[in-house]
Amino acid sequence: MTRMPIFNHTTKHFCKSSNDVADCKVLPDLLEQINSNIEQVSGDGAYDTNESYDTITQRQAKAVVPPRSNAQIQQPNSSEIPAHPRDENLRRIHQIGRQLLVARKQISSTFFV
Structure with a gap:
């Protein structure tokens, strides 16, 4: 199965895998192909x-990923540990709503990775 390209200015990056490999598992391989700074990863x-959020955060990029319909916050808000970026995304969606975030392009409604 061929994955969608990542666009870096004029360079396209691909990762080819079989159907039994989850998209999120090839994300590190895709991002390794980009030597420059990455501002945002959408998927x-x-x-x-x-x-995926950890991989994107390691590249100091912003993750723009819509949560799955059954997504749950993993870490309580009052925790001593800093909030995970995925949990922050879910909290923001709960605060202002998914449709508004899609309209503002703060989460992706399409596939870009």
Whole structure:
């Protein structure tokens, strides 16, 4: 299965994998192909995993990924540990609503990764 390209100015990056490999598992390989700074990584719900958020955060980029319909906050808000970026995304969606965030392009409604 061929994954969608990542666009870096005029360079396209691809990762080819079989159907039994989850999209989120190839994300590190895709991002490794980009040597420059990454401002934002957008993707569909297949990238709504803590691992994807961690990979994106390691590149100091913003994750723009809609949560899955059954997404749950993993870490309580009052925790001593800083909030995980995925949990922050879910809290923001609960605060102002999914449709408004899509309209503001703060989460993706389409597949860009």
